[in-house]
Every structure is written in C-alpha cells, then in structure tokens.
Amino acid sequence: MNVIIIEDEKPSARRLQRMLLKMNVEVSTMLHSVEESTTWFQNNEHPDLIFLDIQLSDGLSFEIFETIEVKSSIIFTTAFDEYALQAFKLNSIDYLLKPIDEEELQTAVTKYNALKTVAKNVQLNFEDIKKLLSNPVEREYKKRFTTKIGQHIKMISIDDIECFYSENKGTYAHTLDGRDYLLDTTLEELETELSPKTFFRVSRKFYININFIKDIISYTNSRLQIKLNSYKEQEVIVARERVRDFKVWLE
Template sequence: MKVIIIEDEKPSARRLQRMLDKLNVPVDQMLHSVEESIEWFQNNVHPDLIFLDIQLSDGLSFEIFDTIKIKSSIIFTTAFDEYALQAFKLNSIDYLLKPIDDEELEVAVNKYKELKPKAKNVQLNFDDIKKLLSNSPVEREYKKRFTTKIGQHLKMISVDEIECFYSENKGTYAHTIEGRDYLLDTTLEKLEEELSPKMFFRISRKYYININAIKDIISYTNSRLQLKLNNYKEQEVIVARERVKDFKLWLE
C-alpha cells in the first residue's frame, strides 16, 4: 500500500507519520503545498491512499484536483467544525478531526483496508464540498488555554502566559511568564497539533518555545543555537541541529 501525506504544517505531518508507523503503514512521501503536490502527482505514480489536509499554505487542497485527475482514496485530516463535516459524510469520505487520535486513526486505516476494492470507484464531488465549506470559516482554531490541577483546585493558563513547554521525567510542563511551572496532562507530540505554529515552535525533543519569549539567540557548538528566554533559566535551551534550518525560517 502506497501512502502519502499532504499537510502544510510539518510538525503535524511528522506526528501523523509516526502514528502511521506504529500501525505498520509506512508513508512514502510528505507534501506541504498545492504547488508541490501538483508537481509531484505529475511526475510520480499516484498512491493508494492520501491523508489530505484541507487548507494548505498556498490555498485549499481541492485545487490539486482541479489540475490533476486523482483516483487515490482520501482520508481528510481537518480542524473544521461539525457543520463543514457534512461535506465529507455526503461524499462517503473518511475524515479525522485534529488533533488526530490514535484509536480513530487506526479505525480509519482499517476501514480503508476493508473497503479498498470499492474505494477507487467512489466519485468525489469537490464542488459540493467547497460550497459547504464556504459557509464555514476556514481559519483553524488552536488551543487558547490549558487547565492544571493544584491541590483541590483547577487553574486555567492562557497560552499567552506560557514561555515554553518542556518534558521532564516523562511529564510535560508549562513554564509561565511569572516563572511558575505547571504539570499538564498532555505530551509535546500532541501540542504540535494543538498550538499555533505562528506562535510556538518545537526546537528539540525536550522544548516547545513561544516566539514572544525569546530574548536572545546565540551560536552554539555543532551548528546548534542556544536560546535565552525572558524568564526560564532552569536549563540551557538548545535548538537541535536538525531543527535549526526550520527554526530560522519560522523566525521570519
């Protein structure tokens, strides 16, 4: 089975790839824009299955199908609201709401395998889908706050108050502008889909950084970068070497 992912947010694409690897579904290719996807489809054998995000950096993914006739089966990955999801139900398309859940992904993959002989005969009416989506906002909703338990109380923390997220001893913590650390019931992997990529960037396996918290950036050993944050001073905050290029692009 040949599988590709079309997703403009690279952290989300990598997370989905890791989830599929656990299901023994290898991903052959990851594409990140309408333009890149069209060029790839023009020069490669089309896959059996596409995991397709709707809104890409350079337009709606449906524009790909306006140019290229694609017979691959599709599972949409989307952050659209329930009303917009009528489009997928009407067209017999499977879909996964972001952030994608492991169990729901497994169910969708198994459903595709069961329906594989029929899947290629499904005719998708993208015009109808676009009409329904036009009645729904295309902007994604990202997480705006977190809750954490302190004794018998629940505290709400706005993402604007968080300088960074970090993992330690199998726990995930939020460090706030007030210099406090709070244990959260989540993981850095889940945060990659829940937080705005314009505001937060995962610089390493340990740290997820708020762009507004960066006070200084210093060249470090082995082509890495060291970040100085406004308040977090517990440990050195290092941008992993393989993330430096994307980090610099993110800053721009």
C-alpha cells in the same frame, strides 16, 4: 498496496518512507512539487494511497488535482492548524500533524486498510478545503490553565506561560517567574487548545510562546536552538523537520 508520498521536504519524505517500511508498507514513488506530481499523474497509474503534504514549494498540493480526477485515497500530512483539519476529516482517510508520530501513522494506515473499499468512492472537495484554508473560522483558545498545589487550585494565565514541555510522562507549564507547574493534559491535547499565532510545537517535547523568545541560534544538523527569557533547565531545540515551518511561523 501501491503508495506514494508527495512532500517537498526530502528529509521529511525519506523519514516517512522509513517509518512506513517498518510497517511493511513500501513506497513506490516520492514526488516533491505540484509540477512534478501533475506530470507524474498524467503518465502513471494512480496509486492506492497518497501521503499528501499541503504546502509544496511551488504551491498548494490541491492544484495537482484541478485538472486530474483523483483515483486514490489520501492521508494528509500537514503542519496547518486545527481549524483546517475539520475539512480534512471529511475529505480524506486521515491527517497527520508534523512532525509525524509513528503510533499515529500506524493508526492511519490501519484505518486505511479497514476503509479502503469505501475510500475509493470518497469524493474529495478540494475547493472547500482551499476556501477553509484561506478563510479560517475564528475560534476560541484557552486563556488559562489550572493546577493543584497541595489543597489549593492555582490558575495560570496563558499570557504568563513561556513554554510547555513533557518530562517523565508529565506535561508542565513554565511561567515568567521561573516556576514549573504540572498540568493534567498532554502536548497532543494542547494542539487544539493553544493559539497557533502565539504557540508553536518545536519538537515532540516543547511548545514555545513567541513572545518570550530571547534568541535563536544555529545548531547542529540544520536545527535551531531557542533561548527563552527564563527557561534554562534543558536545551530547547527546533527539530530539523520543523525548522521550515518554524521560520514561516515567525513571520
């Protein structure tokens, strides 16, 4: 299987390459921009599978294919919100939200292997995806969560939650008053339930609310440390591969 990665963040590209190598999937080429990728496709045989980042340093990766007929299957790697993923589901083998999880990557590769004969005949409609990215459909996000306390059910307003975090296989909401509540959900499930304008997943362990960020501090290995108003139990660190997306989210 001939595989390439198109990703402008070189550390993220190398991390994905290492993860694929563990699965005995060898990456033949890594490309980092629209311009570089366009030139490469014009002069090389198209691969079987592309791991494609959406936002590259010099534009949307869809621009690569405006003058080039796609002859490869695609797995999107993206930090875009769930609204756009509806189109990705229809136009690709799969999509992976950053930071990429190894189990989800394995599932996507397995899915490709199972569908690769069909996948070659999939017609990718990049114009539809670009329109969806430019004009997202407004959707409703959760306004409250419930948790059981003894024999009682407590409602927690989303506006009172500083952060969500995982610990010992449980998912907790930390509120303004400094209390922590165990929820019947996972951080992965929260990805489609939280407004991306308000909440950001800074790492595998934390979702934070932009309204309760007290301070942002430079940290080791090009990471960032977040100080929230009341949460002080553990350090909240923005994973290195999420720093760029985090800065964009802040703006």
